[in-house]
Amino acid sequence: MTLAPTSSPAKSAPAKGLLASGAQQKILAFASLIVLLVFFSLASPNFLQTANILAILQATSVNGVLAVAATLVIITGGIDLSVGTLMTFTAVIAGVVLTYWGMALPFGIAAAIIVGGCSGFISGTLIARMKIPPFIATLGMMLILKGLSLVISGTKPIYFNDTPSFPLLSTGSLIGAVIPSVPLPNGVLILFILATTISWVLNRTTLGRYCFALGSNEEAVRLSGVNADGWKVAIYALAGSICGIAGLLIASRLNSAQPALGLGYELDAIAAVVIGGTSLAGGRGSVLGTIIGALIMSVLLNGLRIMSVAQEWQTVVTGLIIILAVYADMLRRRRAG
Amino acid sequence: MTPVIRMTGIEKRFPGVYALREAQFDLYAGEVHALMGENGAGKSTLMKILSGIYSPDSGSIQVNGQEEKIVGPRAAQALGIGIIHQELALMPDLNVAQNIFIGREPRNRWGVLNEAQLNRDAEAIFAAMKVPIDPKAEVRSLTIAKQQMVEIAKALSFRSRILIMDEPTAALNDAETDELFAIIRRLKSEGVAIVYISHKMDEIRRISDRVTVMRDGAYVGTVAAADTPIETIISMMVGRELDQTAAEIPDLSAAPVVLSVRGLKRGRMVRDVGFDLRRGEILGFAGLMGAGRTEVARVIFGADPREAGDITVNGQPRNIRSPRDAVAAGIGYLSEDRKHFGLALGIDVRGNIALPSLERFSDRFMRVDEPALAKVAADYIQSLAIRTPSDKQEVRLLSGGNQQKVVIAKWLLRDCDILIFDEPTRGIDVGAKAEIYRLLLDLAAQGKAIIVISSELPEVLRLSHRIAVMCEGRLTGILPGGPNTSQQEIMRLATLRDGALEGALA
Numbered sequence: 001m002t003l004a005p006t007s008s009p010a011k012s013a014p015a016k017g018l019l020a021s022g023a024q025q026k027i028l029a030f031a032s033l034i035v036l037l038v039f040f041s042l043a044s045p046n047f048l049q050t051a052n053i054l055a056i057l058q059a060t061s062v063n064g065v066l067a068v069a070a071t072l073v074i075i076t077g078g079i080d081l082s083v084g085t086l087m088t089f090t091a092v093i094a095g096v097v098l099t100y101w102g103m104a105l106p107f108g109i110a111a112a113i114i115v116g117g118c119s120g121f122i123s124g125t126l127i128a129r130m131k132i133p134p135f136i137a138t139l140g141m142m143l144i145l146k147g148l149s150l151v152i153s154g155t156k157p158i159y160f161n162d163t164p165s166f167p168l169l170s171t172g173s174l175i176g177a178v179i180p181s182v183p184l185p186n187g188v189l190i191l192f193i194l195a196t197t198i199s200w201v202l203n204r205t206t207l208g209r210y211c212f213a214l215g216s217n218e219e220a221v222r223l224s225g226v227n228a229d230g231w232k233v234a235i236y237a238l239a240g241s242i243c244g245i246a247g248l249l250i251a252s253r254l255n256s257a258q259p260a261l262g263l264g265y266e267l268d269a270i271a272a273v274v275i276g277g278t279s280l281a282g283g284r285g286s287v288l289g290t291i292i293g294a295l296i297m298s299v300l301l302n303g304l305r306i307m308s309v310a311q312e313w314q315t316v317v318t319g320l321i322i323i324l325a326v327y328a329d330m331l332r333r334r335r336a337g
Numbered sequence: 338m339t340p341v342i343r344m345t346g347i348e349k350r351f352p353g354v355y356a357l358r359e360a361q362f363d364l365y366a367g368e369v370h371a372l373m374g375e376n377g378a379g380k381s382t383l384m385k386i387l388s389g390i391y392s393p394d395s396g397s398i399q400v401n402g403q404e405e406k407i408v409g410p411r412a413a414q415a416l417g418i419g420i421i422h423q424e425l426a427l428m429p430d431l432n433v434a435q436n437i438f439i440g441r442e443p444r445n446r447w448g449v450l451n452e453a454q455l456n457r458d459a460e461a462i463f464a465a466m467k468v469p470i471d472p473k474a475e476v477r478s479l480t481i482a483k484q485q486m487v488e489i490a491k492a493l494s495f496r497s498r499i500l501i502m503d504e505p506t507a508a509l510n511d512a513e514t515d516e517l518f519a520i521i522r523r524l525k526s527e528g529v530a531i532v533y534i535s536h537k538m539d540e541i542r543r544i545s546d547r548v549t550v551m552r553d554g555a556y557v558g559t560v561a562a563a564d565t566p567i568e569t570i571i572s573m574m575v576g577r578e579l580d581q582t583a584a585e586i587p588d589l590s591a592a593p594v595v596l597s598v599r600g601l602k603r604g605r606m607v608r609d610v611g612f613d614l615r616r617g618e619i620l621g622f623a624g625l626m627g628a629g630r631t632e633v634a635r636v637i638f639g640a641d642p643r644e645a646g647d648i649t650v651n652g653q654p655r656n657i658r659s660p661r662d663a664v665a666a667g668i669g670y671l672s673e674d675r676k677h678f679g680l681a682l683g684i685d686v687r688g689n690i691a692l693p694s695l696e697r698f699s700d701r702f703m704r705v706d707e708p709a710l711a712k713v714a715a716d717y718i719q720s721l722a723i724r725t726p727s728d729k730q731e732v733r734l735l736s737g738g739n740q741q742k743v744v745i746a747k748w749l750l751r752d753c754d755i756l757i758f759d760e761p762t763r764g765i766d767v768g769a770k771a772e773i774y775r776l777l778l779d780l781a782a783q784g785k786a787i788i789v790i791s792s793e794l795p796e797v798l799r800l801s802h803r804i805a806v807m808c809e810g811r812l813t814g815i816l817p818g819g820p821n822t823s824q825q826e827i828m829r830l831a832t833l834r835d836g837a838l839e840g841a842l843a
Binding site: 205206207213215216217220221222224225226283284 | 409
């Protein structure tokens with residue numbers, strides 16, 4: 001078990017505070033993750049190597065951050081299809097600020113996050129104030145953002161050659177600098193900090209409370225005199241700014257903003273949320289579950305690749321896992337009555 | 338004394354509906370003022386205006402003598418007006434305390450919640466109400482009655498001096514109703530003014546001081562509850578007198594048994610239930626809430642799996658494993674929750690009536706014969722006296738009684754000879770109730786076999802040819818219908834627990 005020292009403290013630390021609320025739905029996902037880890041470890045000697053584990057975690061970081069954003073929205077009973085292309089759009093924005101305008105790194109970071117928030121604000125306004133169904137509103141935003149990314153970048157990648165420190169945002173290792181034996185990439189660290197923060201927001205702040213309340217019974221929230229629409233806009237805006245963080249991470253990892261990228265990421269994010277036991281009907285869910293869900297997906301892909309399973313079959317297996325995860329959750333819930 | 342509320346000349350129009358015309362209402366501190374009227378009379382609309390959910394087109398609202406414009410629920414709360422909605426407005430995934438203080442959570446200036454404070458505050462309210470509810474319990478896990486208590490606690494947490502209760506006992510059993518009334522009396526003695534909307538006459542007599550009656554969106558009159566005969570109030574509501582006849586019991590000894598149930602079992606709610614139902618018979622099912630009556634119906638209908646037991650229809654043993662099997666055997670089930678299980682609310686009357694019979698009205702290319710459907714729908718609208726502008730009207734726009742008739746039409750068209758009615762008049766006003774009763778009696782006279790599950794004993798006594806009584810999943814006895822059976826006898830059987838349970842629950 002060389003895995004234990006690197007990854008288990010990272011996962012069990014937020015677990016303590018979160019297990020109280022709807023613990024069972026996560027246990028199932030967590031157990032599946034363990035089963036997968038054991039299975040691949042036995043199947044291939046290359047799986048349980050530090051380098052491979054770090055690769056899995058690194059691969060989880062972008063999808064994990066997007067999935068955290070999607071979790072917020074899905075708990076309110078909504079859906080956000082624009083998270084993938086918004087990620088790309090914010091990466092392009094960071095490219096414009098850092099490379100075209102030559103501004104300093106903090107401005108690029110701020111721009112990506114703020115633009116992400118603004119886009120989320122627009123989605124939220126379309127949904128909460130103009131009453132456009134979330135699926136349609138964010139489908140529209142998804143295409144708009146994809147188009148704008150191509151327009152702004154002139155359909156060409158923007159490279160971050162003027163900002164040498166930019167790749168370190170994701171691939172550098174602050175922890176590795178302090179503890180050389182644990183070269184955890186910053187992207188993973190950022191995901192961990194973000195997940196901890198957002199699960200705290202969900203459980204300890206009014207914004208989080210309204211997430212669950214809106215997903216549980218929106219009309220009741222409104223009848224209670226709460227500014228339901230305003231909070232909904234705020235939640236979408238927060239989700240949008242988290243997509244900005246994902247944009248920075250992916251741009252940093254590729255050391256470029258790739259405007260054609262992004263489509264399909266939203267479905268991976270939603271899949272992670274669902275595998276993690278968050279209800280698409282709203283009202284129930286957790287960030288911890290989502291992170292486990294995202295890990296299941298990357299472990300699966302990584303393991304199948306190591307076992308030399310063809311890429312097209314990897315996709316098939318991912319689809320099966322999503323259906324299986326949701327079905328298992330349904331069975332559990334039916335038995336619980 | 339100034340009334341705490343005085344509403345005068347309230348007008349409200351919705352698209353196509355003149356909901357309130359010159360409506361008026363007043364309310365004094367420390368009184369329970371019942372607001373009555375048939376469904377669609379405008380009671381709920383008037384109270385939604387008072388609680389800021391709708392704004393009136395015109396009219397005046399005075400609160401403690403001050404002219405007020407109540408814009409939004411928040412403004413109403415600030416004026417001390419709390420409302421407990423008919424369809425409970427709670428968030429089932431949140432816990433009790435979180436529900437009570439939604440929108441007003443104790444928190445620091447960063448928006449961080451103080452959960453301990455939240456639970457303490459909720460606990461204090463329940464202590465004052467003398468109701469033992471755990472603030473940390475998830476609302477989903479509570480009974481409807483307990484959820485009602487949470488709603489009341491929520492209203493009280495605003496220091497409401499005016500409490501509007503919209504049919505609070507619709508889903509409560511007798512013991513729970515008593516509990517609610519105890520709380521209402523306590524609140525009243527503390528000077529809280531209560532508006533009580535209900536269809537149940539006996540409750541109005543027990544709990545209220547004055548009664549205001551509305552009809553067709555207009556004010557009819559206000560009378561004292563204690564010394565006004567119920568017939569007077571009913572005639573104010575419906576504008577006509579009602580007949581109060583007891584059930585006539587036809588001689589059915591020669592009629593064939595159409596449904597025979599033996600040894601039916603499912604979990605703790607259905608334990609060895611057996612009975613026969615004859616052609617033309619109305620068999621009432623009485624019992625307290627949770628006695629297992631609905632569960633029996635659902636097992637017979639195949640909606641829940643049967644653990645053991647035999648079901649025979651017209652002498653043929655039937656292995657009913659799904660509602661589809663039951664319908665094929667000619668059994669129709671009319672759920673107590675029409676909106677969830679009985680109707681597709683957004684679809685028109687014709688579509689709802691046709692839903693289970695569509696295959697009969699379509700050819701092999703699945704083309705639906707609309708003219709034939711229109712004719713059938715028109716026939717049922719006429720024969721059941723469904724009040725609807727046309728068969729293209731969406732069902733959600735009909736009143737409760739007319740919705741129930743649409744469900745009945747649906748099963749009649751499907752050729753169901755055995756009809757199980759679960760709480761057929763829940764949420765239906767007095768006038769429409771009498772009509773549904775007449776319809777059930779007519780159907781029986783035409784040879785349908787009918788089971789009526791009802792929590793209202795007068796209803797069971799009025800309709801049933803025989804009365805089956807259940808308690809805790811067991812059929813404790815079958816009584817003859819008619820004037821010789823008393824409510825006391827039914828109640829004795831309904832509380833006939835077996836010894837072991839008696840000890841545990843005492």
